[in-house]
Amino acid sequence: MRLIKAARALAGASQDELAQEAGVSRQIVIRVEAADETVTVDAVEKVRAALERRSVVxxxxxxxxxxGVALSKTG
Structure with missing residues (x-):
């Protein structure tokens, strides 16, 4: 999921920061970014929600x- 990695870069978050904000481990963030098919939908949704809280669209x-991904002007 290159899109998640791009979103994290736009948000200016490290993998550790994103993991903490999403309530998952750093390893889960790494696996989501690598498009690991064994990652649960719930974990992906938590990561996405954390990015959206950082104004990622x-x-x-x-x-x-x-x-694609972008930053919200209102965030």
Whole structure:
């Protein structure tokens, strides 16, 4: 999930910081970023929610481009 790694970079968070904010281990963050298929949906959702609390917006893909991430101007 390169998107999660990009989102973490935009948010200016280390893996340790993101793990703490998401309530998961650093190893889970590493596995989510590596798109490890054995990571639970719950863990991915916790990581995503933590990033969204840091004003990250996940942009869905369209027919013209793939998915993306951005920072909210209101955050």
């Amino acid at each position: 996940f942009i869905p893909s369209t027919a013209e481009r793939g998915p």
